[in-house]
Amino acid sequence: MSEVKVIEIHENVFKANDEAADRLRKNLTSKKVCMINVMSSPGSGKTTALSKLINMLKTELNVGVMDVDIKTSMDAQKVADATGVRSLQIHNGGLCHIDAEMTEKAIEQFGVDGLDLVFIENIGNLVCPAEFDTGAHKNIMFLSVPEGDDKPLKYPLMFSVCDLIIISKMDTKDFFDFDLEKATKNIRKLNKKATIIPISAKTGEGMEELAKWVKAEVKEISGRA
């Protein structure tokens, strides 16, 4: 296998990316804007849950959303329609992730003055986005019940780099062989510190706890409660 060659290329890419990410993070911190990078598989329910979450937060916080997609603008449109907050669709030209340089340029175009919180909804992929620090203050992910409780073991880097792991679509748990205790154990093998919140955007389960977590993170950066 040509593994060594690939890893060497990756190391250079990652080093440059880490520098860009640190620069962006410092810049956002100085502006008191908290950025949260949201990752998951395709179809985990992140657009729907984010829309509901933003509606819970928007009376207290100024929120913006940047949606990453290969080609369509469906997600940015959905969030804008559901919440009325400012959203930007980033087309990443077929790539499997978004890196810090792309995020930095998107942030420049988006303009964050006056915002307390910006979500980046990353491309649906459990592998590549985990490798690229976007410059966000926090990384969060959705694991949806239909995907199965074994996914942490299969996509270990993603579950390792996240500060918050949301178990979504909990209203469907009776339909699938999903064991929340087993999922939690699998996550803990990789990540001792991450907060784990089971939610259902449909029934509202866990949404208050999620909003509370996000508000605490925003307070850390912006000083706003």
Place this chain on the structure above:
Amino acid sequence: MSEVKVIEIHENVFKANDEAADRLRKNLTSKKVCMINVMSSPGSGKTTALSKLINMLKTELNVGVMDVDIKTSMDAQKVADATGVRSLQIHNGGLCHIDAEMTEKAIEQFGVDGLDLVFIENIGNLVCPAEFDTGAHKNIMFLSVPEGDDKPLKYPLMFSVCDLIIISKMDTKDFFDFDLEKATKNIRKLNKKATIIPISAKTGEGMEELAKWVKAEVKEISGRA
């Protein structure tokens, strides 16, 4: 965005990969072994459905399975336990796809003499695996009902390169806002030729049709019915 630079690098990678893929495909054809590359999101149900399918095929065909995973051997073990056919787990060292050179080396190690059909169960990812021809004769994918009927528009390359698109977990369709007609329309915008088969590994829906499709492809290569 540094898009142009990325595309240039990709072009060289893809050219070398296409050559390796053609070489592997010719080699397999000369041995009368049909290889089918199976792709999907994480948690689409491909391991479970493949196991059931192999149990339907194994009385008539000699089948082998190569499972690609970042780190675990769970999938190869599951298929081996459920079917008794020979399986190999490929650990791809954290990469987001498998390319033709990696597949070629895996095939050498696996040994395909006497086999009529080899499945490669690719890594769960709707972006990167679509970019790399593995050398397989046919590309097939699973789109599971919980992921949503809009996914073809969001991951267009994957839906364009597949010869067969399996809509899986059809038994859960009443639980989700999944419109099969809409999914089919979305697929047809990208891919006029692909066969579309809705299945449920749980209820058995569509499994006979799927087995028939696979047997016809094997016959093309191996001459065996």
